[in-house]
Amino acid sequence: xxxxxxxxxxxxxxxxxxxxxxxxxxxxxxxxxxxxxxxxxxxxxxxxxxxxxxxxxxxxxxxxxxxxxxxxxxxxxxxxxxxxxxxxxxxxxxxxxxxxxxxxxxxxxxxxxxxxxxxxxxxxxxxxxxxxxxxxxxxxxxxxxxxxxxxxxxxxxxxxxxxxxxxxxxxxxxxxxxxxxxxxxxxxxxxxxxxxxxxxxxxxxxxxxxxxxxxxxxxxxxxxxxxxxxxxxxxxxxxxxxxxxxxxxxxxxxxxxxxxxxxxxxxxxxxxxxxxxxxxxxxxxxxxxxxxxxxxxxxxxxxxxxxxxxxxxxxxxxxxxxxxxxxxxxxxxxxxxxxxxxxxxxxxxxxxxxxxxxxxxxxxxxxxxxxxxxxxxxxxxxxxxxxxxxxxxxxxxxxxxxxxxxxxxxxxxxxxxxxxxxxxxxxxxxxxxxxxxxxxxxxxxxxx
Numbered sequence: 049x050x051x052x053x054x055x056x057x058x059x060x061x062x063x064x065x066x067x068x069x070x071x072x073x074x075x076x077x078x079x080x081x082x083x084x085x086x087x088x089x090x091x092x093x094x095x096x097x098x099x100x101x102x103x104x105x106x107x108x109x110x111x112x113x114x115x116x117x118x119x120x121x122x123x124x125x126x127x128x129x130x131x132x133x134x135x136x137x138x139x140x141x142x143x144x145x146x147x148x149x150x151x152x153x154x155x156x157x158x159x160x161x162x163x164x165x166x167x168x169x170x171x172x173x174x175x176x177x178x179x180x181x182x183x184x185x186x187x188x189x190x191x192x193x194x195x196x197x198x199x200x201x202x203x204x205x206x207x208x209x210x211x212x213x214x215x216x217x218x219x220x221x222x223x224x225x226x227x228x229x230x231x232x233x234x235x236x237x238x239x240x241x242x243x244x245x246x247x248x249x250x251x252x253x254x255x256x257x258x259x260x261x262x263x264x265x266x267x268x269x270x271x272x273x274x275x276x277x278x279x280x281x282x283x284x285x286x287x288x289x290x291x292x293x294x295x296x297x298x299x300x301x302x303x304x305x306x307x308x309x310x311x312x313x314x315x316x317x318x319x320x321x322x323x324x325x326x327x328x329x330x331x332x333x334x335x336x337x338x339x340x341x342x343x344x345x346x347x348x349x350x351x352x353x354x355x356x357x358x359x360x361x362x363x364x365x366x367x368x369x370x371x372x373x374x375x376x377x378x379x380x381x382x383x384x385x386x387x388x389x390x391x392x393x394x395x396x397x398x399x400x401x402x403x404x405x406x407x408x409x410x411x412x413x414x415x416x417x418x419x420x421x422x423x424x425x426x427x428x429x430x431x432x433x434x435x436x437x438x439x440x441x442x443x444x445x446x447x448x449x450x451x452x453x454x455x456x457x458x459x460x461x462x463x464x465x466x467x468x469x470x471x472x473x474x475x476x477x478x479x480x481x482x483x484x485x486x487x488x489x490x491x492x493x494x495x496x
Contacts, residue, residue, distance in 0.1 A: 146487040148242065151235035153267060154179065160219065160227045169212055170230045172467040177267050190271045194263035196463055201256075203461035207447055211464060214443070223399045229471040234265050237470075240477040243487045247312060247351060249303070250321035251294045253359045256459060260466035261473075285309055294325040296335040300342040307350070315485040316351035319435065319473070323358035323419040324458065327371035336423045343430055352484055354476055355427045356435045356469075358419035362389040362445035363457040367412055370458065378457070386455035391445045401439050413442065433483075435476045441465045 143149075155171070156178035162168040169175045174196040176184040183191050193199040196208060203211070219226040248258045280286045285306060293299050299322070312318070322339065326332040343353065361368045363378035364387065370378045380387055394407040395414065403414040412418055416438045427434060447464035449455045460466065477484075 144482055144484075144486065147239055147481065149235075149239040151238050153177070153235065155233035155235045157231050157233055160231055163216065163230050164220065166216075170215070171233055172229065172264060172470060173208065173212060173463045174263070181267055183267050183269075183271055186271065188271055190263075190266060193462075194266040200259070201459075201461045203447060203464060207461065208463065210446065211444075218397075218399075221399060223397075224401055225471070225475070229468070232471055232474065234268065237264075237474045237477065240474075240481065240484070241317065243315070245311065245313070245316045245351075247316060247318040249293055249299065249318060250356070251325055252459065253324060254293075254319070254321050254356070256462075257356075257466045257469055260462060261470055263462070264467070264470055282309065294322065296322055296338040296342075300338055304342065304346070304350070312351055314349070314351060315487055317354065317477075317484070318351040319354045319356055321356040321358075323423055324361070326419070327369075329418070329422060332419060332422050336426050340426050340430060343432070347430075352480075353432050354435055354473075354480070355424075355432045357424060357438050358417055359458065360392075360413075360417060360438055360441045360444075361458050362392065362448060364388050364390050366409060367417075368392050368445075368457070369418075372418060386449075387457050389445050389448045389455065389457035392442055395442055397439060397443050403439050403442060433476055433480050435469070435472050437465070437469050437472055440468050440472070 154177075158168050158170065158175065158178065163170065171177070174194060176195070184195060185191075189199050193202060196202045215226060215230065219230060246261075248254050248261075280289070289303070289310065293303060299320075320339075322335055323332060326335055343350070347353070361370055363370050365376055365378050367375060368390070369375050378387055392410065392413050395403055395405045395410050398404055405411070405414050412421070415421060416424070420438060424434060444460065444465045445457075447460040448457045449461055
């Protein structure tokens with residue numbers, strides 16, 4: 049297939065917020081033990097498709113079913129380590145019967161000691177698959193971007209170095225979960241999303257999270273893309289699918305009512321977010337109320353919902369917000385290059401991943417921002433698990449550039465906060481493994 053012109057523009061950095069590829073479904077032969085090369089050959093025969101969309105993004109690993117055999121890595125059997133550690137961290141004494149931790153690729157876990165000694169970096173930061181990789185060697189746009197070498201909103205190398213040293217320093221100080229995040233592999237998360245579609249529904253920050261997630265899993269697909277017009281013939285679905293999902297109105301009136309037409313199923317996972325586009329308490333209360341009413345009515349028909357909290361901003365205002373009730377609006381720079389971003393002064397991220405400040409004015413930041421203060425009590429009251437990203441994102445004020453020609457203080461370049469969010473998503477999946485809808489027997493078979 050040919051990469052669409054729109055996607056090329058995105059990867060070359062010309063248009064970062066108008067659309068983002070999503071993995072679509074393919075089929076896989078049952079009962080086969082596939083090598084990496086063999087698996088990619090299967091992908092070539094049944095192409096994995098990427099669609100540029102705006103409103104809803106989906107990561108569908110239908111190809112990677114549990115019936116696929118598991119190769120042994122150099123260090124350990126890939127059938128055991130991730131599941132056992134995940135169960136220990138998340139609390140349950142045993143994993144559900146549908147869970148299968150086998151992985152169709154071999155990802156040798158990079159020891160923390162290597163990263164501590166600066167001999168390697170985490171897979172989340174674009175480190176090549178060990179002991180060998182296929183897509184990493186391709187001279188291709190996605191291969192380059194997913195190693196954060198070039199194209200798209202990749203952070204400059206000095207920023208990547210700074211981020212790595214920041215993460216490494218937190219690991220050395222014993223910050224909770226940081227070493228585990230650094231050692232995380234795509235196979236760790238694979239068992240939780242196997243046989244499901246992960247629907248990412250929200251604004252442009254969710255788009256960028258999709259890009260990060262897609263890159264983390266990029267050895268699982270063939271890097272080919274296809275234009276939306278070639279995949280969807282229903283013009284009504286196409287129009288609604290690419291509409292904006294910055295607010296609950298479009299989400300509950302346009303997108304979700306056609307969930308069956310776009311292939312959403314109960315066993316799927318849907319990560320949802322709204323808030324950062326809403327700049328007044330009145331409007332945000334209306335949005336979250338609309339979402340709560342819809343969810344209460346249709347939750348038995350929706351995929352398993354996880355809520356992502358509102359994103360932190362680092363504009364040159366007292367609380368970093370672009371706009372809010374009673375706040376001064378952020379002012380652009382005089383050189384017409386966008387905005388100047390600043391740290392949230394006097395706020396510290398502690399070893400237990402909580403925030404602390406001696407400045408009473410920063411209390412709203414320590415509590416998670418005014419948007420989360422309004423939305424999370426409602427979401428938690430509905431029993432929806434929350435993917436918390438706020439605290440670990442607060443220190444990342446230096447990475448708000450490269451997203452567009454003009455800097456803003458909401459979006460980041462890659463790798464940055466979005467990659468840390470993948471670890472947060474993984475933690476929620478671990479915690480909710482017993483609440484996830486069970487998979488059919490065919491998707492949990494371990495036969496070769």
